[in-house]
Amino acid sequence: MDRLGDAVSTAAADVATPGRGIVRDLITLTKPRIISLLLVTTVCAMFAAQQGVPSGWLILWTVIGGYLSAGGANTINQYVDRDIDAVMGRTERRPIVTGRISAGAALAFGVGLVIASVLVLGFLTTWLAAGLSLVGVLLYVGLYTLWLKRTTIHNIVIGGAAGAIPPLVGWAAVTGDLAFGAVLLFAIVFVWTPPHFWALALMLERDYDEAGVPMLPVVYGEQATRVQVLLWSVVMFGTTLLPYAAGAGVTYLVGAVVLGLPFLWMAGKLWRGDRDRPWAAITFHYSLAYLALLFVVVAVDAAA
Amino acid sequence: MRLVVLIIAAVLVVGAGLAIIRSMWGMRAPLARGATSGTETLWLVLPLLMSVALVAWTAWVMP
Numbered sequence: 001m002d003r004l005g006d007a008v009s010t011a012a013a014d015v016a017t018p019g020r021g022i023v024r025d026l027i028t029l030t031k032p033r034i035i036s037l038l039l040v041t042t043v044c045a046m047f048a049a050q051q052g053v054p055s056g057w058l059i060l061w062t063v064i065g066g067y068l069s070a071g072g073a074n075t076i077n078q079y080v081d082r083d084i085d086a087v088m089g090r091t092e093r094r095p096i097v098t099g100r101i102s103a104g105a106a107l108a109f110g111v112g113l114v115i116a117s118v119l120v121l122g123f124l125t126t127w128l129a130a131g132l133s134l135v136g137v138l139l140y141v142g143l144y145t146l147w148l149k150r151t152t153i154h155n156i157v158i159g160g161a162a163g164a165i166p167p168l169v170g171w172a173a174v175t176g177d178l179a180f181g182a183v184l185l186f187a188i189v190f191v192w193t194p195p196h197f198w199a200l201a202l203m204l205e206r207d208y209d210e211a212g213v214p215m216l217p218v219v220y221g222e223q224a225t226r227v228q229v230l231l232w233s234v235v236m237f238g239t240t241l242l243p244y245a246a247g248a249g250v251t252y253l254v255g256a257v258v259l260g261l262p263f264l265w266m267a268g269k270l271w272r273g274d275r276d277r278p279w280a281a282i283t284f285h286y287s288l289a290y291l292a293l294l295f296v297v298v299a300v301d302a303a304a
Numbered sequence: 305m306r307l308v309v310l311i312i313a314a315v316l317v318v319g320a321g322l323a324i325i326r327s328m329w330g331m332r333a334p335l336a337r338g339a340t341s342g343t344e345t346l347w348l349v350l351p352l353l354m355s356v357a358l359v360a361w362t363a364w365v366m367p
Contacts, residue, residue, distance in 0.1 A: 148347075152343075152344060152347060154344065154347035154348060157347065157351055158347050158350070158351070180361065180362075180365050183358070183361075184358070184362075187354070187355070187358050190351070190354075191351070191355065224327075227327060228324065228327070228328070231320045231323050231324045231327070232320070232324065234316050234319070234320035235316070235317050235320045235321055235324070235352075235355060237316060238312070238313040238314070238315070238316030238317035238320065239313070239317060239355060239358065241309050241310075241312060241313035241316075242310070242313050242358065242359065242362045244306065244309050245306045245307075245309050245310035245313060245362050245363075245366055246362050246365055246366060246367075247306075247365075247366075247367050253309065
């Protein structure tokens, strides 16, 4: 009843102030909560590139450009996936599916955001950052959404490259080029993606099945997915040790180990199939905090 | 110390990487949707080759 009441209240508010409803729907299209994590990786990579605290203006323009870029990519993704979103419980209330925003308008909005992001990043940071953000959009929309998502169980592994671009954008915004440290940060996000997304897929297996999306648990089952979550968590943990070997400080090493061991423990509980707690959900939610905190440790270590 | 950490990282990345390829390779036969193809093999092997290359690169630049 509470949810019904909220829906009625929201609808009434939209009728009273239609402009606010449209603005809220446009913001919803950009998926702000997902972008917030991407921006954490972007800004912390800027600290690592600077080996200190970057200029506040540079951070501001990079964050704005990064939001526009990721928001545009997310909007175009919802335009392409509107048929899938309509049959999944998690996404059936999105603005395009419900008709609150027309598909054509959403596509135009998404493309406009991407163009704006390139201009903001190009003119106010560096053109390498602008180019990299555009590559991220193309990977997300072209490689992941249009090709891999509906055709292979490896969709989120290869598609994870798109989500790993933001640290490169942050790094390039500061230095105008890419060093080995930037590649390591890219790799960390890349190998973090499979255990993160497959934990989520375990929670939404039925939705993905009904939508015909060949996520790993749909095709190979839950136990096979749990094994892969554990194995990829080990790859991820090993990869997070590499920055220390490459020259990062002890602060980073301690942070990577302290944050990574609980991740491995949760993945282990998930793999064992322990029923005492919902380990897929716990692993998924921890993975979000894990990535954000790990990048904060990267920034702190670089600035210290 | 950095060398010890690099060796631990290498063991974890290479060991788990090989286990991923082995486990996923074995599961290719009963694939329910879509046929196994060269592209699928590429998607399976490529990320792990990149991880191993990253370990080697780290060893190269290690201070």
